[in-house]
Amino acid sequence: MYRLIPLLCCLSCSVPPADPAPPAVSVTQAEPKIQELTIAARGNLMAFDQGELRARAGGKIRLTFSNPKNASMNHNIFIVQAGNSQAVAEQCSAEGLVEPNADAMKSIIAHSETIGPGQKTTIEFETPPPGRYEYVCTVRGHSQTMRGWLIVEPSP
Numbered sequence: 001m002y003r004l005i006p007l008l009c010c011l012s013c014s015v016p017p018a019d020p021a022p023p024a025v026s027v028t029q030a031e032p033k034i035q036e037l038t039i040a041a042r043g044n045l046m047a048f049d050q051g052e053l054r055a056r057a058g059g060k061i062r063l064t065f066s067n068p069k070n071a072s073m074n075h076n077i078f079i080v081q082a083g084n085s086q087a088v089a090e091q092c093s094a095e096g097l098v099e100p101n102a103d104a105m106k107s108i109i110a111h112s113e114t115i116g117p118g119q120k121t122t123i124e125f126e127t128p129p130p131g132r133y134e135y136v137c138t139v140r141g142h143s144q145t146m147r148g149w150l151i152v153e154p155s156p
């Protein structure tokens with residue numbers, strides 16, 4: 001014969017609440033690294049204040065372009081495949097805006113809007129693969145002197 005052991009169940013000994021379920025752990029990718037770069041038009045000249053910008057491969061580039069208060073011209077910045085700055089500039093409008101359906105536009109990696117004196121604009125784009133790229137202002141007449149190199153170095 002089995003001895004029946006009555007299950008003791010007293011209402012006063014309430015079961016402690018279960019630990020709240022841990023937050024669902026999802027395998028999230030780290031936010032892509034953002035590299036901050038800044039560049040400006042140089043005073044009232046048709047030139048950028050830097051002839052070279054450097055970044056590391058990977059993540060994104062956040063580029064802030066400013067046009068100083070003492071400028072009297074509108075400017076922009078286009079990042080293009082090397083060797084294409086002139087072709088792109090020629091196919092933009094007088095105000096430097098992208099004209100639709102232009103072949104050279106395929107070589108544009110990123111570009112800002114055209115901004116007036118005292119304005120600032122920020123663009124964000126995927127960092128292109130390691131290599132040399134050009135940047136240029138496409139407002140008519142500016143591309144010969146208002147240009148520079150974006151150099152993307154391999155990640156360490």
Ligand SMILES: [Cu+2]
Nearest residue numbers: 075137139142
């Ligand atoms: Cu310009």
